[in-house]
Amino acid sequence: MERIPILKMGEFLLVTIQVDMHDRLAMQLQDDLTDRIAATGARGVLIDISALEMVDSFIGRMIANIAAMARILDAQTVVTGMQPAVAITLVELGLTLTGVRTALNVERGMTLLRSLLDEAAGVAHDAIADSEDADVGAGE
Amino acid sequence: MSVLANDLLPVRTANDIVVVRQHVRALAIELGFSLVDQTKMVTAASELARNTLAHGGGGTARIEVVAANARRGLRMTFEDRGKGISDLELAMRDGYSTGGGLGLGLSGTRRLMNEFELQSKPGEGTRVSATRWK
Amino acid sequence: MTPRDTSVLPSVLQKRSAELLDAWIAEQTRSDGYRPDLIADAELRDQSRELLASASAAVSAGGLESPTHPSWQATRQLLNSIAESRATAGFAPAATATFVLSLKQPIFEALRKDVQNPERLADELWHATTLIDRLALQTMESTLEARERVIARQHEDMLELSTPVVKLWDGILALPMIGTLDSARTQVVMESLLQRIVETGAEVAIIDITGVPTVDTLVAQHLIKTVTAARLMGADCIISGIRPQIAATIVHLGVDLSEVATKSTLADAFRLALARTGHSLGRAPARERR
Numbered sequence: 001m002e003r004i005p006i007l008k009m010g011e012f013l014l015v016t017i018q019v020d021m022h023d024r025l026a027m028q029l030q031d032d033l034t035d036r037i038a039a040t041g042a043r044g045v046l047i048d049i050s051a052l053e054m055v056d057s058f059i060g061r062m063i064a065n066i067a068a069m070a071r072i073l074d075a076q077t078v079v080t081g082m083q084p085a086v087a088i089t090l091v092e093l094g095l096t097l098t099g100v101r102t103a104l105n106v107e108r109g110m111t112l113l114r115s116l117l118d119e120a121a122g123v124a125h126d127a128i129a130d131s132e133d134a135d136v137g138a139g140e
Numbered sequence: 141m142s143v144l145a146n147d148l149l150p151v152r153t154a155n156d157i158v159v160v161r162q163h164v165r166a167l168a169i170e171l172g173f174s175l176v177d178q179t180k181m182v183t184a185a186s187e188l189a190r191n192t193l194a195h196g197g198g199g200t201a202r203i204e205v206v207a208a209n210a211r212r213g214l215r216m217t218f219e220d221r222g223k224g225i226s227d228l229e230l231a232m233r234d235g236y237s238t239g240g241g242l243g244l245g246l247s248g249t250r251r252l253m254n255e256f257e258l259q260s261k262p263g264e265g266t267r268v269s270a271t272r273w274k
Numbered sequence: 275m276t277p278r279d280t281s282v283l284p285s286v287l288q289k290r291s292a293e294l295l296d297a298w299i300a301e302q303t304r305s306d307g308y309r310p311d312l313i314a315d316a317e318l319r320d321q322s323r324e325l326l327a328s329a330s331a332a333v334s335a336g337g338l339e340s341p342t343h344p345s346w347q348a349t350r351q352l353l354n355s356i357a358e359s360r361a362t363a364g365f366a367p368a369a370t371a372t373f374v375l376s377l378k379q380p381i382f383e384a385l386r387k388d389v390q391n392p393e394r395l396a397d398e399l400w401h402a403t404t405l406i407d408r409l410a411l412q413t414m415e416s417t418l419e420a421r422e423r424v425i426a427r428q429h430e431d432m433l434e435l436s437t438p439v440v441k442l443w444d445g446i447l448a449l450p451m452i453g454t455l456d457s458a459r460t461q462v463v464m465e466s467l468l469q470r471i472v473e474t475g476a477e478v479a480i481i482d483i484t485g486v487p488t489v490d491t492l493v494a495q496h497l498i499k500t501v502t503a504a505r506l507m508g509a510d511c512i513i514s515g516i517r518p519q520i521a522a523t524i525v526h527l528g529v530d531l532s533e534v535a536t537k538s539t540l541a542d543a544f545r546l547a548l549a550r551t552g553h554s555l556g557r558a559p560a561r562e563r564r
Contacts, residue, residue: 023154056186084468085179087503093248102508
């Protein structure tokens with residue numbers, strides 16, 4: 001069965017959706033991506049939809065699901081390249097895709113992913129530093 | 141109002157939804173609708189087709205080119221013989237969904253089109269008709 | 275009344291096509307609608323010959339039966355394209371109708387020569403006149419539609435010109451809106467803004483409404499939808515230049531702007547946009563400023 005290819009780019013995974021997806025293909029992508037994130041330990045997923053001429057509630061749900069599942073597996077998701085007509089239609093439909101980060105194109109998306117990961121690393125770093133200080137304090 | 145073209149398509153499988161979308165897209169382009177209008181119509185068709193399949197147990201999609209007052213439009217009618225919608229008002233409300241999805245109901249789809257008609261009888265089936273004018 | 279299927283009109287049109295064309299051209303040249311400045315004589319002759327041949331063919335194929343007879347398809351299309359080209363050239367609708375109507379006299383003359391019986395002649399004249407009237411009416415309709423299309427196109431061009439999207443800085447676009455906004459205009463403008471965002475890869479778009487005296491609910495909703503759409507695409511919007519009266523209207527209408535960044539001046543919006551895109555503004559030391 002045809003599948004949407006998932007490319008590995010460093011610690012990120014890149015998916016480019018170019019076909020008018022039927023439901024099964026979308027579900028397959030959802031499964032494939034979560035498998036790959038877990039298998040590769042990828043920290044970021046970039047879904048490029050610049051070639052998608054339509055996003056309905058099913059595809060919207062798929063995107064939101066992927067972002068949620070990725071988050072559980074400690075990966076950030078960014079959706080890039082949404083076409084203006086698609087964005088206008090989604091707004092009219094009332095589909096807000098909350099919890100999904102977006103960027104204008106793949107390049108911006110990569111930058112965003114990197115900054116999100118840096119942010120997360122910075123927070124972890126601060127947390128470790130705080131706990132070390134605490135240990136030092138307790139020893140007196 | 142007169143009907144200038146008329147196509148009846150089956151909505152029985154997930155692939156049929158794609159076929160309906162592509163049919164609507166092609167007709168919309170032929171009629172000279174703007175890209176935004178095309179996208180709205182294709183998305184509406186996708187939503188309604190999926191409803192017919194998921195809640196109506198499958199049915200048909202009638203795509204027509206209509207004309208009235210020197211304007212032309214595209215009308216899509218989805219019919220099924222499923223269990224029907226018991227509370228039409230509830231179904232049309234924003235945020236309502238029985239499928240556990242994002243809870244859009246039919247109100248979102250209605251906003252994408254100019255005219256929208258919903259008829260349903262529990263136990264007999266549902267018919268949704270939506271039109272977009274150029 | 276002579277039934278249509280035994281009418282001699284088809285054969286008259288065929289037999290006398292050459293003299294009909296000449297007579298028709300002569301009529302047209304005499305009429306008010308004659309505009310050699312808008313259409314050259316040679317082109318006019320070609321147009322007339324084509325239409326006459328097409329009508330003649332349709333009539334021979336049974337077109338006299340009814341105006342919706344399939345044999346009229348080609349003639350209808352021909353009339354549409356003639357109407358379109360004349361509308362673009364600047365012909366008044368009446369002139370284009372006269373073009374068709376002036377075919378009556380030549381056809382009447384031809385029928386008078388071929389039909390001796392007065393009663394029969396009266397019937398044939400009636401068939402001919404209803405035929406040409408129908409063609410003329412159709413041409414009028416096509417011409418009016420064509421003119422409306424031209425006007426709509428010009429309107430769109432004007433809209434685009436009156437609301438340019440400007441690049442303020444790398445990654446920052448501004449859309450200065452001026453004058454009263456109606457729902458249609460706002461929609462067109464918003465769509466083009468989103469398109470420009472994609473084309474330029476802008477990160478921030480400032481929609482400045484300093485020059486807008488009033489805003490109604492529909493327009494406010496369009497603004498919010500545009501901001502939401504831009505965000506979905508990955509760009510940020512800032513609305514600036516909101517006058518106190520408009521702020522009051524927005525609150526009064528119950529429109530929710532809490533999710534949208536707003537600044538009262540374009541300058542403030544620009545400063546915010548620079549910050550958002552990672553730029554900082556500095557002042558050169560005093561002695562370097564001239």
